[in-house]
Amino acid sequence: MANTIFSLLPPLVAILMVVxxxxxxxxxxxxxxxxxxxxxxxxxxxxxxIIWEAVKGIFVAEGALNTWNVYIILFLLVLGIIxxxxxxxxxxxxxxEWAMKRVKTRAGAQLVGAVLGIIIxxxxxxxxxxxxxISRPITDRHKVSRAKLAYLIDSTSAPVCVVSPVxxxxxxxxxxxGTILAGHGVTEYSAFSAFMQMVPMNLYVWTAxxxxxxxxxxxxQIGPMKAHEERAVKEGLVLDPDKPAPGELKDDLPTxxxxxxxxxxxxxxxxxxxxxxxxxxxxxxxxxxxATILKIFxxxxxxxxxxxxxxxxxxxxxxxxxxxxxxxxxxxxxVFGKGIWEGVKSMLPxxxxxxxxxxxxxxxxxLETGTYLAGVVENSNISLSLLPIILFVIAGIxxxxxxxxxxxxxxxxxxxxxxxxxxxxxxxxxxxxxxxAGAVFGDxxxxxxxxxxxxxxxxxxxxxxxxxxxxxxxxxSALIAAVGYLVIGFTGSTIFALISVAVLLAAFAFIAGxxxxxxxxxxx
Numbered sequence: 001m002a003n004t005i006f007s008l009l010p011p012l013v014a015i016l017m018v019v020x021x022x023x024x025x026x027x028x029x030x031x032x033x034x035x036x037x038x039x040x041x042x043x044x045x046x047x048x049x050i051i052w053e054a055v056k057g058i059f060v061a062e063g064a065l066n067t068w069n070v071y072i073i074l075f076l077l078v079l080g081i082i083x084x085x086x087x088x089x090x091x092x093x094x095x096x097e098w099a100m101k102r103v104k105t106r107a108g109a110q111l112v113g114a115v116l117g118i119i120i121x122x123x124x125x126x127x128x129x130x131x132x133x134i135s136r137p138i139t140d141r142h143k144v145s146r147a148k149l150a151y152l153i154d155s156t157s158a159p160v161c162v163v164s165p166v167x168x169x170x171x172x173x174x175x176x177x178g179t180i181l182a183g184h185g186v187t188e189y190s191a192f193s194a195f196m197q198m199v200p201m202n203l204y205v206w207t208a209x210x211x212x213x214x215x216x217x218x219x220x221q222i223g224p225m226k227a228h229e230e231r232a233v234k235e236g237l238v239l240d241p242d243k244p245a246p247g248e249l250k251d252d253l254p255t256x257x258x259x260x261x262x263x264x265x266x267x268x269x270x271x272x273x274x275x276x277x278x279x280x281x282x283x284x285x286x287x288x289x290x291a292t293i294l295k296i297f298x299x300x301x302x303x304x305x306x307x308x309x310x311x312x313x314x315x316x317x318x319x320x321x322x323x324x325x326x327x328x329x330x331x332x333x334x335v336f337g338k339g340i341w342e343g344v345k346s347m348l349p350x351x352x353x354x355x356x357x358x359x360x361x362x363x364x365x366x367l368e369t370g371t372y373l374a375g376v377v378e379n380s381n382i383s384l385s386l387l388p389i390i391l392f393v394i395a396g397i398x399x400x401x402x403x404x405x406x407x408x409x410x411x412x413x414x415x416x417x418x419x420x421x422x423x424x425x426x427x428x429x430x431x432x433x434x435x436x437a438g439a440v441f442g443d444x445x446x447x448x449x450x451x452x453x454x455x456x457x458x459x460x461x462x463x464x465x466x467x468x469x470x471x472x473x474x475x476x477s478a479l480i481a482a483v484g485y486l487v488i489g490f491t492g493s494t495i496f497a498l499i500s501v502a503v504l505l506a507a508f509a510f511i512a513g514x515x516x517x518x519x520x521x522x523x524x
Contacts (some may be wrong), residue, residue: 001038003375007367009403010035011448014360018447022178024463028356028448035363040504061438071303072125073351076457078310079129081343082267085317087132088331088339089324090259091267096137098261106233107143107299109135110216113149117156118209124169124451125155126275126306132458133266139238145228146239146315150459151473156213158405158451159205160439165195165294169406173436176409180417186428192294194429201433202493203481203501204392204441210505211477218513223472228465243462246350253342256330263324265319275309350457352382357448361403371411373398386422388430391416391486392438396478399442406440430488437481444474480504 001007014031018024032051040046058069086092103109114134118364120127131153139149161169168476178191189197215219221229234239239245256263283300284291325333373394382390391412399408416431443449443484447467456466491497 001041001367003368003372005372006038007364007369007372009038010360010367011364011403015400017070017256018464018467024353024447026358028353028360030436031360031448032363035367036108036361039363039366045449050363051359054362055355057362058355058358059082065284068303071307073354074334075303075306075310076124076129076350076354077344078307078314079133080345080347081340081348082271082310082314082317083133084253084343085321086264086267087255088253089263089317089321090330091261091263091265091320091517092137092254093255094115094259094261095264096141099138102142102431103138103142106144107216107219108143109139109144110148110152111213112138113152114212114216117153117212118160120272124157124161125302125454126309127161128153128177128451128454128458130268130272130417130458131157132455132460134264136460143236143238145225145232146245146459146461147225147228147465147469148232150456150461151225151470152212152216153458154444154452154455154470155208155473156468157455158443159208162256162405162436162440163202163205164191170195171299172406173409173413174294176413177432177498179268180432183414184417184421184425186425194432195303198429198433199487200498201430202437202477203433203484203497204437205265205476206473206498207481207484207501207505208440208444211473211508214505215473215515216237218509222476222512223469224465225469225472228469232374239461241466243465244349245462246347246353246457250517251338254331256324256328258324258330265312266320271309271313273309274312275305278308279307281305301458312481336389347457347465350453353453353492354450356369357403357450357453360448361407364402365407366459369398369401373401384427385489386486387427388434388489389482391431392434392441392482392485394441394476395435395438397441397450400446401442403443403446405439405443405449405451408442409436412439430434430485430492431492434485437485441474441478441481476508478507 013034017027017030017325021027032054033047036047036050036054039050057066059066064324090437099109099112113131115128116131116134120130132149135149135153158169162173164170165174174191174195177194181187181189181191181194220353228486231240279300279302280296282305283296286299286301287295321336321339322333324330366414376394395408395412398407398412402408412435413432416435417428420427420431443451445467446452447464452467453463456463459466480501484501486502487497488494
């Protein structure tokens with residue numbers, strides 16, 4: 001069943017069930033069983049064995065601790081504790097009151113999240129969770145739905161990371177490009193210069209980012225997002241109280257009466273500088289020879305850096321809590337144990353979803369779903385003018401089905417290089433840019449994507465609500481980007497493609513923005 005059309009069945013079953021039942025763990029569980037059943041050639045005993053190995057592999061790989069996954073889980077749990085104690089210390093309340101005096105409109109609150117998503121570009125995991133921590137008090141006060149916040153986070157994290165050379169994504173992509181260029185004897189540009197030339201060709205990134213600002217400024221609500229925004233504005237409910245939301249504290253915690261903005265800002269600053277500093281340190285120590293900034297980020301240990309940064313942030317958070325409890329007497333020190341438990345408990349839904357998602361991604365990898373889709377591209381007899389848009393679509397389908405944009409990069413970028421090297425090498429950069437863009441698009445739409453899961457966690461939004469509310473915006477952005485790739489394919493001009501994208505975005509903003517609300521919805 002591996003590397004055949006049947007390998008598409010598990011992700012399709014899981015995704016279809018997510019849409020129909022809105023129960024993500026059940027849907028992922030059925031997808032896992034389906035994948036294992038296919039791998040076991042329908043044997044019950046072997047199916048159970050394969051599932052056990054997939055789950056065990058999340059924690060133990062090749063006889064050693066799977067530090068990437070374990071560190072990510074620990075990072076989530078520590079971040080939950082940090083969030084709880086920021087609330088207990090009064091930091092979130094004080095920051096919300098401070099922001100209300102300076103951020104006057106709902107549009108402004110949304111722009112804060114969007115701008116922070118662009119600024120914090122080092123890593124998509126870190127981006128999603130850190131931006132959520134900073135933005136949530138502001139968007140909550142201005143009655144912006146958590147679904148909208150999750151969309152803002154998700155649509156700025158991966159898009160910015162994929163075009164930033166100084167990021168975990170950029171370093172990984174540049175390393176792949178270097179291998180492809182060397183394999184095909186391309187010497188007119190380096191891997192770095194090729195990456196930078198591909199940045200303006202990554203049309204989905206620019207469309208998705210522009211869409212975020214258009215949606216915020218024009219108050220454009222499409223599909224399910226409209227119901228979430230209307231409930232937030234009219235009822236003051238920023239999320240559906242009947243649905244679980246990862247990252248959301250379940251019980252009311254006591255809040256210090258003497259808390260200040262610093263009780264939120266300083267832990268977040270410690271978290272950011274601790275994580276970035278750790279990324280530089282782990283990358284530097286792993287680099288042989290001259291340690292350039294690109295080599296450092298290519299060799300950095302993201303998961304280890306996240307856990308080190310989070311522990312630094314937690315240490316400062318607990319010191320600020322002790323100050324509130326012991327010195328300022330704003331809250332009882334006896335709430336310490338409850339704060340730890342509530343923080344951990346708030347992140348357990350995200351941990352469960354991640355474990356299930358990692359398991360199904362592993363099994364889909366064993367079924368070689370991505371390889372099958374890549375083979376469809378490589379073996380098809382297509383017009384070269386259509387190559388960029390076809391690679392964009394296939395990369396989108398692959399990332400959507402497998403839940404990983406990085407895996408799609410690793411499989412499809414070399415294939416794109418092989419196809420254009422055998423036909424027209426001048427299309428190399430547009431073809432690879434289309435792969436990067438399509439993979440980010442597919443990742444945005446996939447309910448089994450870890451970055452999608454962490455975006456909903458950072459926003460404190462129900463995961464399926466986030467997937468379904470983001471989907472229309474992602475699809476419109478992808479459609480506009482696809483037109484741009486048609487233009488690149490037929491004209492060879494990136495400038496013409498960007499102009500086409502800009503015109504379509506302007507048309508969308510004008511048409512969709514008419515009658516989308518009143519100015520009262522932007523003020524409090």
